[in-house]
Amino acid sequence: MPKLGRRSNETRQNEKSENTELDYQWKTPAITRNAPFGTQNTPVVRTKIIGGKRVTVYEDSKHLIPRHGDPGPSEPTQGADSRNGATPLKLAPLTEKPNEFNPQPFLQRPIQTYNSAVPDGRNSQRHSPELRAAFSPHRVVPPISQEKDLSRHLPIQGYLPSHPIQLNKHEELDLRQRVYHDLTTFDSKKLKDVYLELTGYDRNLTGCVNYTELGLVLMRFQVNISAENLRLVASLFIDESKEPGFVNYEKILSFISSSLKPIENEREPQRLQGGPPEVNRNPTDRAFYNPVAFQAENWQQFLAFLERVQPAHTGLRIPESKRPTEYVKHYPMPSNNWPLESNNMAPQLSSRTKSPRKPFSYLETDDPDSVLGRNHPKYGKVEEEELRPIERRPPPLKDSQSDLDHELNELHKKYEAAKVKMLEEKTKKMREENWFERYMKLAQALYDLDDGGTGHLPPDRVNWAVERFNDAYMLDLPMEIIPDLMQQNTSSGQINIDPFLKSLGAHVL
Structure with missing residues (x-):
């Protein structure tokens, strides 16, 4: 109990x-x-x-499941002080100094293998982000694009260089592609109107205008080329004989017009891939073009060589401009009784068209200076070229350089006459227009120069616009009163556009 x-x-x-x-x-x-x-x-x-x-x-x-990553080992133990079968944490020894620098790992140099080699910092930062802080203290910047390569030819702050820039073939092709992409929807026929407008600024027909005037005209006709591309194109055709900032607008418009045409390199793969197989078949033998290909530096030189070869030997078609002339063609050897007519040559000569003149006979002449008379010892041996029949003789060689100069002079005269005619038509058209309409173009230009829409402009820009439009549109404005009118309509160093236009129009009318 x-x-x-x-x-x-x-x-x-x-x-x-x-x-x-x-x-x-x-x-x-x-x-x-x-x-x-x-x-x-x-x-x-x-x-x-x-x-x-x-x-x-x-x-x-003991019924709880231990989480992954808990501190301490997870192996079971027989210790009585461990309730869940885990080994208790061990205390760090008192002699351990975790923050002390140990140079031994840096002094020891193990055997270099593929895995133990120190990676290159320039290449490793692309693949392992952990090494960027160690090997490259600065931020990784993107590669320089091709657009930056073209802009290196230009000065800063939107100015033009003092001398024309030089571009290689690849840079010029890239610039043409950029202009083509900027003006994809632009009608190239409007470039004629742009040219007529620019001739109004070029009173002496020198072919050069100021770069600012060129930009204004292109903006007026909605030729939307980016500012950097326009600077690059204008920098190619800078006129060093003029004041700084003058460019050749004729060459610039020609460059833009040629850039708007489809680029042949873009259609080259399609041309090679399309068509029947016999079009792209090479009829030449490998033993023929192997020595030529070995000597040629590129495929353009190889094709240029094939164009100069006779088509009878290669089977290739040679264009008209590359065909050999008449005097280098091969003719059959003359007969034994040449230049007399032989039996086998009679049908061939009779089939030709006979001349209305009396046929020429070498035996009927008694002239000592005739062809047969030249067999005299004082004339020497008869040359083969002189004894050749008239029908087979090559035409006399012309002075190609003089003909080319003559053609160039004729083209230049026609071009100058066309420019003068277009200028006269433009002048006549302006005379027929009302003066007020031409004056409104000056007013519209002043308001277009006011980018901020404040109604005020600096004096130098107002003076520049009045001078240009007075000459271009024949406004007959008295330029001596312009400074007084600008001073009367000045506020805080800026010209008030509306009162200035009213005052200027009142003085003229």
Whole structure:
């Protein structure tokens, strides 16, 4: 019979709840073994509702799944102080100094292998972002584009160079492609109107205008070339004999017109891939073109050589401009009784068209200076070229250089006459227009120069616009009163456009 009074520990340990029969009191060994002293685990206590009452319940950690990445080893151990079978954390030795610099790993040089070699910082930063901070302290910048390469020819702040720039073939082709993409929807026929407008600024027909005037005219006709591309094109045709900023507008318009044509290199792959197979077949033998291809530097020189070869030997078609002339063609050897007519040559000569003149006979002449008379010793041996029949003789050679100069002079005269005629037509058209309409073009130009829409312009820009439009549209404005009118309509160093135009129109009318 148990003694009355204090209950034993065994009775207390087996005590359960009356309603749910769950343990609601802590076990004495659990508190001792799971106390936060020298162990890895700390007791977990939760509050639950048991039988309508709030009861503190101890959660056993052995039923919990350990999370991945918990500190300490996860191998099971037989230690009695480990509740969940995990080895407790070990304390670091007192002699360890984790922040102390150890030069040994840097002094030792192991055997260099493919894996142990130090990577190159320039190449490794593309593949491993971890090495960027170590090998490249600066930020990785993108490569320089081709657009920057072309802009290196230009000065800063929108100015033109003092001398024309020189571009290689690749840069010029790239510039033409950029102009072509800028003006994809532009009608090239409007360039004629642009040219007529620019001739109004070029009173002496020198072919040069100011770059600012060129930009204004192109903007007026909606030739929307980007500012950088227009500067590049204008920098190619700078006139050094004029003042700084003058460019040759004729060459610029020719460059733009040629850039608007479809680029042949873009259609070259389509031409080679399309068509029947016999079009692209090479009829020559490999033994023929191997020595030629070995000596040629590129494929252009190889094709140029094939064009100069006789088509009878290669089978290639030679264009008209590259065909040999008449005097280098091969003719059959003359007969034994040449230049007399032979039996086998009679049908051939009779089939030709006879001349209405009397046929020439070498035997009927008695002139000592005739062809047969030249067999005299004082004339020497008869030359083969002189004895050749008239029908087979090559035409006399002309002075090609003089003919070319004559043709160029004729073309230049026609060009000058066309320019003068266009200028006269433009002048006549302006005379027929009302003066007020021409004056409104000056007003519109002044308002176009006002980019901010403030209604004010600097004095130099107003003076420049009045001078240019007065000459171009024949307004007959008295230029001596322009400074006084500008001074009367000045406020804060700027010219008020509207009062200035009214005052100027009142003085003229």
